[in-house]
Amino acid sequence: MKQERMTITKQRMLAPRIYEMTLSGALVQEMTTPGQFLHIRVPDDAFLLRRPISISWIDQESQSCRIIYRTEGEGTKRFAHLQSGDQLDVLGPLGNGFHIEDLQKDETVFIVGGGIGVPPLYELSKQLVAKGVRTIHFLGFASSEVMYYEKAFQALGDTRIATDDGTYGVQGNVGNLLLAADSKPAAVFACGNNGLLKTVEQLFQDCPNVQLSLESRMACGIGACYACVCHKADDPTGTKSVKVCDEGPVFQAGKVVI
Numbered sequence: 001m002k003q004e005r006m007t008i009t010k011q012r013m014l015a016p017r018i019y020e021m022t023l024s025g026a027l028v029q030e031m032t033t034p035g036q037f038l039h040i041r042v043p044d045d046a047f048l049l050r051r052p053i054s055i056s057w058i059d060q061e062s063q064s065c066r067i068i069y070r071t072e073g074e075g076t077k078r079f080a081h082l083q084s085g086d087q088l089d090v091l092g093p094l095g096n097g098f099h100i101e102d103l104q105k106d107e108t109v110f111i112v113g114g115g116i117g118v119p120p121l122y123e124l125s126k127q128l129v130a131k132g133v134r135t136i137h138f139l140g141f142a143s144s145e146v147m148y149y150e151k152a153f154q155a156l157g158d159t160r161i162a163t164d165d166g167t168y169g170v171q172g173n174v175g176n177l178l179l180a181a182d183s184k185p186a187a188v189f190a191c192g193n194n195g196l197l198k199t200v201e202q203l204f205q206d207c208p209n210v211q212l213s214l215e216s217r218m219a220c221g222i223g224a225c226y227a228c229v230c231h232k233a234d235d236p237t238g239t240k241s242v243k244v245c246d247e248g249p250v251f252q253a254g255k256v257v258i
């Protein structure tokens with residue numbers, strides 16, 4: 001983990017309230033594992049807490065990375081007003097990402113995401129495809145209006161989309177797509193809200209490698225404040241917890257109570 005003032009080289013709106021920002025700087029050299037996140041200071045002293053945002057694309061050659069975020073409050077709205085050439089105080093990369101070392105060429109994996117949980121899955125799929133792994137993407141959005149990156153995922157592998165309102169792809173949630181899947185994956189990777197993660201955990205109980213990236217509110221982002229705890233699954237007392245920011249955000253299915 002390092003801290004750096006990274007330079008914004010591009011910012012564009014992908015969908016209403018959803019932005020893609022490209023950042024460049026030496027910090028990119030530290031970014032190797034998909035699923036990690038950056039903790040970014042809002043460029044205004046009125047905001048004390050950094051905002052955790054997952055890394056969606058890494059390019060070592062140009063020392064660039066991308067983040068995709070949705071404007072939720074005043075802090076993230078400040079990010080949306082920034083332009084190419086502006087700088088951001090970035091801490092990272094943080095957290096434990098997805099483990100892909102054990103996957104072999106020609107194996108098939110399922111990559112499952114919903115809404116603003118989709119971004120880190122893009123870099124994950126990119127790295128898996130580079131290893132020769134076959135990726136099938138199952139992505140859910142509220143509607144076609146807030147859908148993004150469909151073509152980018154299509155370029156990496158088979159991509160199936162569900163929208164809550166049926167304006168694109170299959171109507172319903174990602175669970176509907178997964179129930180219709182006809183192959184058995186060597187691994188499943190998921191990122192999204194707890195409902196999506198629970199569905200994945202239940203549907204793939206027989207799969208030996210299911211990795212879930214949890215969404216959590218955070219404060220320090222480095223394991224010091226306990227703002228992001230969730231309970232361990234193998235603890236009958238219900239008192240043992242893990243910190244999503246530095247022990248996660250990615251956990252093997254069954255390790256934590258979702």
Ligand code: FES
Pocket residue numbers: 217218219220221222223224225226227228229243244245246
């Ligand atoms: Fe502070 Fe996780 S956000 S411990």
